[in-house]
Amino acid sequence: MTRLVEAQNVSKRYGRVQAVDNVSFSVEEGRILGLFGPNGAGKTTLLKAVLGLTDCDGQLSVLGLDPFRQRKELLNNICYIADVAVLPRWMRVSRLLDFVEATHPRFSRKSAEELLSRTSVRKDAKVRELSKGMVTQLHLSLITAIDARLLILDEPTLGLDILFRKEFYGNLLAEYFDEQRTILITTHQVEEIENILTDIMFIHNGRILLDAPMDSLGDQYLELMTSGEKADTARGLRPLFEREVFGKSVMTFENADRGRLEMLGELRVPSVADLFVAKVKGAVA
Amino acid sequence: MIANQLALIKRELWEHRSFGITPLAVASVMAIGTLSFMVIGSGFRDVIDMALVGASNVGETERRAMLTGLLSVYTVVVAISMGIVTVFYCLDCLYAERKDRSILFWRSLPITDAETVVSKLLVAMLVIPAATYAAIVATHLLVLLMASVWVEMQGGSAAHLLWNGAALLDNWVATLVLVFAVPLWLAPFIGWFVFVSGVVKRSPLLMAFLPIAVLPLIELTFESHLLVKAIWARPFSIPLFGVDSVEGMMDRAGGGIELREEMVSLAATLDVGKFVSSPSLWLGLVVCGLLAAAAVYVRRYRDES
Incomplete structure (x- = not known):
């Protein structure tokens, strides 16, 4: 497997705030990595460093390039959506296609037009005349028509309704993803994308709390629903986090003995959202 | 690099339609003004007849001077309007993309920041002057055509009174030099406006002109004129003309005062060598480069x- 992104002890400080704190991770080709974290956790800063939008300490390599110093070369091979509401509002769709075609060596106008033909976006319309959902479709059509090895999406569906969000991720998988392509994505809507992810990473206070393949979560993490004396016994096994649901205790365990937990109540693999809460709250505790 | 520049310049033309609309509007207003003058003037038959006879009898030099002066009025009006367009373009070029956040999209494409800023300077210093030049030539032709029809209707000879004396080629060569030389001379202002456009969070117009207006004023209180000369006086001291004063254009040899014959030619008044070898020009370009950087x-x- 080729490593597309490799970070070693990456840090970024804004004045007194340590936005990213000595982070190390890697992203391999053909994976879909979800990067989650509460507001101000450092995920956008980390993505900016990967995109060469900000300089950082430590060693960071993206497609073998220094993203900050070799940004133009990098952008020939990666594409990203920082925010879907940033397409120039004065521009006509056809002009936008002309411009990206003229400036991006890996952009396929044919693919973009094909993608757009399946939407209600008119080519003679100005961006300002489109609804927010249509702007997202347009932006995604432009980006997915770029034959890039790495796609980075930072909160791409922010402010969109559930129908558009579902369509967005559906299109992303259908039109863009294959084993040669890699996607790095951040969103607050964890539940909506957990089924498309191959890997997840949790970041909190600039540090990585979890970096694991999705299919390994069941081996590492378990969620136990129990009550009464069994709950007291389970607490003795040092759960990562505990919460109350309908009068019962729900505890999240990391690398615990499955056999012992099975005797104490109902076991299941935690959802990404529950695991996220457990890891973040557990880290705080 | 060149492909990117062409794409970036095209994008500027798509975004700033004022480059085309302004000269069209100015030319239209001037054409309408000229037409109105002709229509109103047609009511004064005796005056027109006298004017036509007078114009037919004056020497070619005088007629040429008169027409050159007249066409220069149109040149100046178009040039000033496009100058204003240039100022507003420079103040908007890096500000608007931040205001509507489209900078995030532009920066997601493989185009460097330097390429983007250079494209803005090229538009201000080459594309707008080229549009200005085209607008000036078109306005001259439009006005001369209208005037020709009118003169013929009044019984005069347009070929003799207008086209023979207009010295169009001389006028257009001089205009060509001027429209490209002036932005070069004013490059530090262009660089300053582009810099302000890329830096300020609001009111780029105010933020750009406030230091230009206030700093020399403050300097004057210390009885120094360095900034006054460098900022206020610069637009009026372009070293492009062979003669520095109206006096130098006159001939007093015969006892009276007459316009020197060679001064009727606009191109003859220009001294490109003096302009290109002016240290002030190159210093200004360096300042523009630093501000762009x-x-x-x-x-x-x-x-x-």
Whole structure:
């Protein structure tokens, strides 16, 4: 497997705030990595460093390039959506296609037009005349028509309704993803994308709390629903986090003995959202 | 690099339609003004007849001087309007993309910040002057055509009175030099406006003109004129003319005062060698380069998200 992104002890400080704190991770080709974290956790800063939008300490390599110093070369091979509401509002769709075609060596106008033909976006319309959902479709059509090895999406569906969000991720998988392509994505809507992810990473206070393949979560993490004396016994096994649901205790365990937990109540693999809460709250505790 | 520049310049033309609309509007207003003058003037038959006879009898030099002066009025009006367009373009070029956040999209494409800033300078210093030149030539032709029809209707000879004396080629060569030389001379102002456009968070017009207006004033209180000369006097001291004063254009040899014959030619009044060898021109270009480099730096390092 080729490593597309490799970070070693990456840090970024804004004045007194340590936005990213000595982070190390890697992203391999053909994976879909979800990067989650509460507001101000450092995920956008980390993505900016990967995109060469900000300089950082430590060693960071993206497609073998220094993203900050070799940004133009990098952008020939990666594409990203920082925010879907940033397409120039004065521009006509056809002009936008002309411009990206003229400036991006890996952009396929044919693919973009094909993608757009399946939407209600008119080519003679100005961006300002489109609804927010249509702007997202347009932006995604432009980006997915770029034959890039790495796609980075930072909160791409922010402010969109559930129908558009579902369509967005559906299109992303259908039109863009294959084993040669890699996607790095951040969103607050964890539940909506957990089924498309191959890997997840949790970041909190600039540090990585979890970096694991999705299919390994069941081996590492378990969620136990129990009550009464069994709950007291389970607490003795040092759960990562505990919460109350309908009068019962729900505890999240990391690398615990499955056999012992099975005797104490109902076991299941935690959802990404529950695991996220457990890891973040557990880290705080 | 060149492909990117062409695409970037095209984008500027798509975004700033005022480059085309302004000269069209100005030319139209001037054409309408000229037409109105002709229509109103047609009511004064005796005056027109006298004017036509007078114009037919004056010497070719005088007629040429008169027509050159007349066409220069149109040149100046178009040039000033396009100058205003240039100022507003420079103040908007790096500000608007931050205001509507489209900078995040532009920066997601493989185009460097330097390429973007250079494209803005090229538009201000080459594309707008080229549009200005085309507008001036078109206005001259339009006005001369209208005047020709009118003169013929009044019984005069347009070929003799207008086209023979207009010295169009001389006029257009001089205009060509002027429209490209003036932005070069004013390059430090262009660089300053582009820099301000890339830096300020609001009111770029105010933020650009406030220091230009206030700093020389403050300097005057210390009885120094360095900034006054460098900022206020610069637009009026372009070293492009062979003669520095109206006096130098006159001939007093015969006892009276007459316009020197060679001064009737606009092109003859220009001294390109003097302009190109002026240290002040090159210093101004260096200042423009430094300000543009600062604009690139700010665009590169500032967090717009």
